[in-house]
Amino acid sequence: MLMVGLAALIWCGGWWLNARLANGPQAETRLVQLLVPVIFGVTLLLVWQFLVKGLQVPLVILPAPSDIAVAFAGNLSKLWEDFLQTFVKGAVSGYVIGCSAAFLMAIVMDRSDFLRRGLLPVGNFVAALPIVGTAPILVMWFGFDWHSKAAVVVVMVFFPVLVNTVAGLRETSAMQRDLMQTYAASYWQSFFKLRLPAALPFVFNGLKISTTLALVGAIVAEFFGSPTVGMGFRISTSVGKLSLDMVWAEIVVAALAGSMFYGSVAMVEKSLTFWHPSQRR
Amino acid sequence: MKTLVAVLTVLAVIIALWYAACLPMNIKGVLTEAERAGVTVVPAGAKERRDMGVIGLVLDNSFAIPATWAQKRPRLPAPHQVAVELWKTTGAMVLKGKTMSKRSLFFHGWVTLSATLLGFAIGTGLGILLAVGIVHSRVMDMSVMPWAIVSQTIPIIALAPMIIVVLYSIGVQGILPKAIISAYLSFFPVVVGMVKGLRSPDSMQLDLLRTYSANLNQGFWKLRLPASMPYLFTSLKIGIAASLVGAIVGELPTGAVAGLGARLLGGSYYGQTVQIWSALFAAAILAACLVALLGVIERVVLKRMGMGA
Structure with a gap:
């Protein structure tokens, strides 16, 4: 009392x-x-x-923060292995592949009006779907190891980045494009000097949304089958053993990894789009 | 019109690619089955074929191509197989008068949808309340808002299995645990969007209300709330999609009883790929309907408020 x-x-x-x-x-x-x-x-x-x-x-309902801290400190090596497996191998590699694929696709779509008209509604539609549901299929195709997790992440991050990049590449005004034309700039010159910088705030918006999606995808995909290491695996087996302090320790890792990932992307954004009104002080 | 043609072309290309992808994905399974049935296959023996390129196998055994689109448990089911399965578990069930039988996707879809809607209602309600509090109280704004933003970078879904098990152990079962996960996922987008919306009136408009000597309440109902509507609907659309994902993931740890998530998990346990794909499409159609419904409500509401395009 x-x-x-x-x-x-x-x-x-x-x-x-x-x-x-x-x-x-x-x-x-x-x-x-x-x-x-x-x-x-x-x-x-x-x-x-x-x-x-x-x-x-009781511990099986809600462990106290001190219990979680003890579990965290006592299982550092295990948590680090899970972190490497799920975050570094699964989430980050999938994130890099998915984002670069989406970026290249967006450039192709931007060059062709027909493709943009056709793919953008489809992309907008797919971006709102519960894509995590593809996890069981991709686990079946790519096996239980991190490759399947990376594949889920690729599918999850692809559409938000694609939609945002395409929107960003159309951000320049006709006046600015005309100015480039009067300079006799080639397509790629105006791309790198005008349209890409103008698109960056949008691109980073997509990239930031995708950081969370990447972790979610990597963790949920492990619920459908994984090797005996990984954050999602540890969470589901620890829940089964009712050792909730371990689950919470794993959630702390996920939270730290998620905010670090987001923070680092936001930092890159800050240094690249320093000119944008939202970054000015 | 031009857009419609383009979209249809893209969809046609996607379906064509899908059919083409079925060939290399399924050829090995088809050839193994064919060999067992006594058909001569080049090269003979599953072991020889294991390390061969799939494209070469397709070219050598072109007789097997139709079979790759009609396997019982393919690695990648063809579009028509998924469509047939979808019809069998929805429309055909209705015609037979078994709309709510356990094999019907309407049954599973309803299980997921009810949890989604309940969770969405809870999450949105609490989210709007918190946003109102944040806008009106400086203390809440400074102490809660940073955490609300940080919490969006955290994979909250990792909590799902634990919430289910913990609530089960204290005797809460059924729809509520899933709804709580849904609520949690739709909560933060609504808070962040709604705070932005309630703050969107500029100082000119706020000053005007002050010259009318409007009190806080009047300012809220007559200016802030109406001004926040476009922001609210944008975050509601994000929220409902997140709610659906939450309900689906919430069904995973309970061990595949009912719901679209259960169909996904059950399918992956028993290798029923067609079932997985049809559950996936059912979830996609459900999500699209929910978002479209919100879009229609948004258009009607904004139009009546004089903000419609």
């Missing part, structure tokens, strides 16, 4: 502190803007910890 009371106290305390900071005079500084979400996160973790321990929630 004491712990539950403590949890309530921490919740109110954290909220009060945040309210003070957010409505205070320093609210616009970078430090406070970083501090407030961190305080919120820490408060949430502490409340979770004390509630689970105080109410004695």
Whole structure:
């Protein structure tokens, strides 16, 4: 009971502190803007910890953050292997293949009006479909190892990148294209100097959406069959063994990998599209 | 018109490629079956054929080409096989009066759709509420919004098996666990889109309301909410597609009982490829219908509000 009371106290305390900071005079500084979400996160973790321990929630329902941290620290090598198998081999290789294929396809589509008219509605349609469903088929074709996971990722990331890139390549105005023409620029000159830079914000939008899709694809594909290593495999077998601390540790890995992946793509975007209004300060 | 011709051409090319792909994908299985039935095959023996190129095999055994489109358990079923299976499990069942039998895709589709819709309703409702809170409270905006954005980069679906098992162990079964996963997946797109939408009125419009001495409530109902509608519908379309994926993935760990996800898993257990493909197409048609329905609602609503194109 004491712990539950403590949890309530921490919740109110954290909220009060945040309210003070957010409505205070320093609210616009970078430090406070970083501090407030961190305080919120820490408060949430502490409340979770004390509630689970105080109410004695069994481990098979919800492990406390401390249990998850112990499981995380105790299985580092296992988690690292899973990370390599699912993220590096499955997700990243599929992501690279899928995104470059979509990019090349978008350039081809941009050159031919007929192809664009025909493929764009189809691409838009497919981008909204539950493509994860192809996982069992691709696992059957490419075997249980990471190749099939990469294949699922390729199919999943292809359409968002394609649709966004095609939209981006049409972003330039007639005035800008005419200017290139008065310079007697060839197709590729105007492509590299005008249309590609103008398309980059759109391309990166597709690339950023695809980072999450890539991880989802790689993990879900492992539910349909995998070697005895991998994040999806570990999650489904640990759930079967009711060792939920391990599941949560794996989810922490997935969360870290997902936000790192997204963050690194966003960083590349920032350095390449520094001129775009959304990146200016 | 020009677009229609182009789309149809592309679709025709895709189907033609699909039929062509059936040849190399299925030839080995067909030849093994043919050899067992006593037909002479070049080269004889499955072992000799194993390391051969599939294109060469097709050329050497051109008599087997029709059979690659009619196998019982092909590696890649031909389009007409999938279409026949789809008809057999939907239209034909209706004609026989067994619309809701266990083999009917209407039954499985309904199981998935009900979880999707329930989850979508929960997720959208909570998402809109949180967005309203974020727009009106500075504290919530600063503390919750960064986490809502970060959480979109996390493969939330990894939680699905655990949610199912945990809820099962505390006695919650049936539609609700799947709906929770669906709700979770549709929640964040709606929050992010709705916050953007509720903030879309510019300061000029907000100032105008202030000159009318409108209070917070009036400002919300008369300006912010109507202005957010286009954003809301965009995120609803993303949300419903995510909900469907959530419901399908939520059916996987429960061990293939009912639903489109169960059909996928069952098919992959027993090598019933035609069943997998037909379940996949059923899911695709369902997703397309849901998104199209939202698109129609969007058009009608925006038109009545005077924002329609």
